[in-house]
Amino acid sequence: MILFFIKRIRFYILFSLLCSFHWGLAQQKLAAEIQMPAFSKTTVGEVFQLLKERQDVLFSFNGNILQMDSVIYPRAYRGNLYDYLDGILGKEYSFKELGKHIIVQYTPQRMSVDFEVQTPRKDKVVITGYIKNIRTNNPISNASIFDRSALLSTLTDKNGYFELDVKKKSNLIAVNVSKEMFRDTSVMVIFPIEAQIGDKKKREYGYFEGYEEDHGLYRSFFGRVFLSPAQQIQSMNLGGMFLYSPYQISMTPGLSSHGFIRSQIVNKFSLNIIGGATAGVSGVELGGVFNINQYNMQGFQVAGVFNTVGGNVGGVQLAGVGNRVFGTVKGVQIGGVLNKVDTVRGVQIAGVANTAKEAARTTQLAGVLNNSSGNVGIQIAGIANKAKKVKGFQLAGIVNIADSSDYPIGLLNLIKNGEKSLSLAIDENRYLGLQFRSGGRVLYSVLSVGAALVDDGPSKYAFEVGLGAVLLNTSKFALRTEITTRNHLTDKFKLLDNHQSSFRIIPAYKLTETLSIFVAPSFNYAERDEDTISGTGTRWKTWGRDRTRNTFYGGGIAGLMLKL
Structure with a gap:
């Protein structure tokens, strides 16, 4: 009878205390x-x-x-x-x-805790109770009840009722209660067992600075789809507090070895068969489909489809499709399709696109597009690069766009403080050409279309692309150098096979602030006309090309340049 009484007795609070709860730790700073x-x-x-x-x-x-x-x-x-x-x-x-x-x-509101403890088995403790508003006596729903040491957690229902199962009981359990807008409460429960308090190792904890600011993860597509409302409530109740655990294994975000408190756990090793949602990683995380971290990831993270991190990333992040980070990445980020981050310091590599608000001291490499709304180090893309200020260089298959970029390389370079000009010029072969130069204060691209003013065999038109550099730029004089390649077309715009390459030194005298005149020598290499019989060897000439043979020759170009 006595044993039955001990087994079923309701243990009420020895300390119903701590109106201001500090996670059960000694308050050295607040007590100072x-x-x-x-x-x-x-x-x-x-x-x-x-x-x-x-x-x-x-x-x-x-x-x-x-x-x-x-x-x-x-x-x-x-x-x-x-x-x-x-x-x-x-x-x-x-x-x-x-x-x-x-x-x-x-925390203008206060709450009361009324609970009882049952021990249905020797190795199990069940804590049940109700949470109420002290002022109104109304039940409080969605309050977080948790035991930090045992990594157990639950939420109250609409009646303020909760059940917390403790599988391995100690002689001391701290039942912690948190609810947004309410002052936290803690109650201590002592059980009549022989365990020593000192035998229990304290669990390591931490705090995410800046948690109080708006948390973008929950408002994102990933948060709405993959994080349950209960997880969001738990996070709001417990704030930026998190606990460390050696490892966790999950099948899905709702089926984890850490149970309901998983969203407040930082793991050293995390294995997600399909996907998982945790507080963070300080080590290694592997996901068959996806990984979602509420706060930070430090170490190595790889997912078959995507990784999403609400805080910062330090280390390496790999995903088959994409990576989304709401904070700062310091390290390497590789996505099969897309990388998107607030701030990045390191390297971003994506099959399609990289996008960041700030990417100073960062190299972005993408198959299609790199985009930084702030500063960036280096950008290399198959199609386009866009940034505010580029510290290094931009290399794009088609277009570079920036407020400031001294070394852009692309067909078009739309740089706000850089080079944009039109020129009309005639060369040694008497082709009249319209040239558009665009780029930075040092490097720029050249695009040109021209027409033959005299008979030049089958060639009637030409288009030219090239790369130039500003060597000197004063109020009255400028000196440039350019390397270009020209393709010829027939009168029916059929592409011919006789290419021409040129190297030019272009001194220009500024007639006005926007209008310049230039006469520039050039050194050229031209292939023979495709419908002629080739002579022997390659010919060198002082001036003009030989249509019947490949020719190295001197030439020149003269014209007017208008600054746009």
Whole structure:
């Protein structure tokens, strides 16, 4: 009878306490003694900065509910940091300490915890109870109930009811209760078993700085499709707190070895057969189809289809289709189709496109498109590159676009502060050509169309492409050099086989700010006309080509150039 009574007895709280819950850890920073001067008028931000310098703490909070420029009038104070913060901000705010971080939360509501404990088996404990609003006595739904040490978690239902199964009971369990807009609560439960408190290893924890800001992952396509509403609620309730675990294995995001608390766990090794959704990775993560990390990924991550990270990435990220990172990537990002990131430092490689808001000191390589709305290091793309300011060079099959890019290489280079000009010129073979130059302050491309003014055999028209460089540019004089290749066409625009290559030195005198005149010598190589019988060897000439033989020869070009 006594054993039955002990087995079924309801254990109520020994400590129904801690209106402000600090994850059950010693509060060294908040309990520290401080001395602060009086201020006739100051701001929250100035006080936080002074505390940061004196107490070596970092404050994290949501800027929407606590403004740094809010005016306050604190008196001189001597006592602990918690009471000082409570005095200057008011009772509607609560404070948690995680490492050096003091997390300030707006918690105007309070809750009560009423629970009981049952031990149906020797190796199992079931904690059940109700969570209510102290002021209204109404049940609180979707509150997070969890045991940090055992990695167990659940949510209350619409009646405020919860059940938490503890498979391996200790002599001490901390039942932690969190709910957005409510002050966190913790209750300690002691069981009549022989385990030693000191035998239990404390689980390592961490905090994601900046969590209080809007979290893009949940608003994204990946968040809406692959993260359950319960996961989003859990994340809001527990804030930026996360725990470390050696490993986790999941079949899908809802079927994981960590159960419901998986979204707050950072794993050293994570294996997702189909896909998984965790707090983050600090090691290696493998996904058959996808990996979703709520916060950071540090190490190596590979997925058959896609990786999505709500925070930052440090290391290597590989995906068969694409990678999406809402924070910063420092390392290498490789996607079969697409890479998209807020900020990247390192290398991005994609089969189709790379896109980033900021990519300074970064190399982007893509089969089709690279796009950075900020700065970038190097961009190489099969079709197009776009950036604000390019520190290195751009190489594109068709077009480069930038506000500033001194070394773009492409057919068209639309650089805001660079070269854009039209010229009308005639060369030694009496082809009248219209040339368009576009590029940066150093390198630029040349596109030209021309027509023969005299009989030149089957060739009637020509188009030319090339690469040029500005060697000198003063108010009255400019010096350029260009390498071009020309293709000839018949009067019916049939492409001929006699190509011509030229190297030019172009000195230009500026008649006005926009109009220049130039006379430029050139060294050329021209292939023979395709309908002639070839002579012996290649001919060298001082001036003009030989239509019957391949020819190295001197030439020139003269014309007018208009700066656009």
